[in-house]
Amino acid sequence: MSEISYLLFQAVMLVTFLACSTYSVFFVSQKNRVRKVARILLVSSGILQTLYILSRYQLVGHAPITSQHETVVVFAWATTWAYLSFRWRYTVKNFGAFVSLLIMFLLVLSSLASREVSELVPALQSWWLPVHAGVSLFGYGFLALAFCGGLMYLLQERELKSKRFGYFFPRLPSLEALDQLNSHCLTVGFVFLSLGIVSGSVWARQAWGTYWHWDPKETWSLITWFIYLIQIHQRFTAGWRGKRAAIMAILGFAAVAFTLWGVSYLLGGVHSYAR
């Protein structure tokens, strides 16, 4: 089993790398044929990631979201499928080039972490594990999309404001499209994030008897949650949009990244068996 799992991971890395480079080629050349190939590659990568996660499940005997490696793979997987589901409804020019880079980056990070099979602490042996972690990571996936959109927005906005049109101007989509992307992905991501926190707190009540006990990861999740809450609230009430929304999406994602990595390495706590 570990053999198959290993091979699958190599395949994931290879296909994702191909998808990512094909998207880059498309970004430079803007030839539609290239984009078609890139899409097929990314979908294949998504399927391979799913298979890898399933094989990992077989291997470790529980939902594979406990070690650092597994968590980041699931994060990449969630981002991939969040993108594909988004792509199914909206078209945002050259979005794939940015997202595939991020997915590749996440997978490289995951490959650097130890792939050892870790024993599951009894407290975690529950069907709440896949629900809580899966939902949270899926939320992260959408927030990652918003992050990419935010970067693209800032790039395009700079071209438009400075009136010096360089390489990116014709290649990036309209500000409006990017702002909508931001709004859509944040809303969906925020809903998943909230569900993740709620399910975690219900699980905590069952496992440890209290809903909330200020474990660093919980605290940082809450901070992240508030950052996004403020942003969404401001969008609906004061019409925060455009550049401000893009910056907030990037800040929010920085908080997500810190919750995921920083907390585990720097602050410890009950969540840090996920090392």
Added chain:
Amino acid sequence: MPGERIILLGVNHKTTPVEVRERMALSSGYEQPLTALKQIGTIRECYLLSTCNRVELLLVAEPSDQLIDNILSFLFGDRIAKEQCREYLYIYYDRDAVHHLFMVAASLDSMIVGEAQILGQLKEAYRHASRFGCTGPLLNRLLHKSFSVAKRVRTETAIGSAAVSISYAAVQLAKKIFGNIRDKKVLLIGAGEMAELAAEHLVGQGVAEVVVANRTLARGVELAKRFHGRAVSFDELISQLEQVDIIISSTGAPTMVLRQSDVRPVMRVRRNRPLFFIDIAVPRDLDPDLNDLENVYLYDIDDLSSVVEMNRTGREREAVKATRIVDEMTLSFGRWMEGMTVTPTILALRNKADGICRAELEKTLPRLTGLSEEERHAIEVMLSAITAKMLHAPLAYLKSESCGGRDNSEAKIDTVRTIFDLGGDDQ
């Protein structure tokens, strides 16, 4: 048939001011003008293209002053003096007509070079013309050829992707800001010609509404009517900013019309929906500091020029390439037409010789008594051999390509027709 030529007559945005174009008699679809055209007796084939920038007729007919007069009154009605009309009208014949048609189809003659709309309009016009039976073999072939010219130019050059004019640049920017501009509203401050042009282009791209704010309301109302929009007074300017998205300013005012402090509060009311200001007035109407506001984008005429410039470098090269394609296709169509005119001449020549032979035979044979069937046949063969040999030289002359060129072959046809007295009506 001989003497008939391809004639292209028309007016376009270059020759004719819009006041005249809009007064031209053809605004009500194609059916009525096409039937009217068919009524002009001397026209064998015809086709009519009418867009907001041009009205062009393509005819196969024998050119005459009478015909031109008829066409003039067809185009302009009685509303404009004949002499004035002639000034606006351009007339091309044969190869020049073909060339012009191809230039139009390839969008090289458009106000915005490379825009794609014209081909659709051409096809639409052709559909109508052929539905009413106005086109014949020559125009059918010519128009189909023009479509393939347009297609070649589009696929082989990048002319379609390059923007050229200020107004195109404005639209390009608007699309990068708003994505879809179909539900966006445009406010014109001042009713200058440039603003009008830019607005025209935006309307062509399907913006939802045009609002005109002008110091003299009457002129504003007039302009608004053109775009089916509404006019507002100058005092309402700031409140209008709450509703519109794209603002084109071109007043002759010596001072700023809008300042940063005017617009800042508006953005709150707009809930930060973006505003795109285009300032094409000199001196400028809009405070350059507007660009510092969040979600506000301000472009003055120089900024736009730099967008145009960015597009232009590639554009000129592409236009040269496109013109070459047009020239090449004109040449090949010209060659086809030559064939069309040489063939009937050859036919006429043969018919004439055969006619003479038959007439002479009929005169002579009855007088020759005692001829066997075989001998009669031999005489017939001899006669046709003589005519064939006599005709060989002129036919070879007609068909020869050694001298090349169309003008030459027209001259050759003329010579042969004169020498053999093939006349105007050879039927």
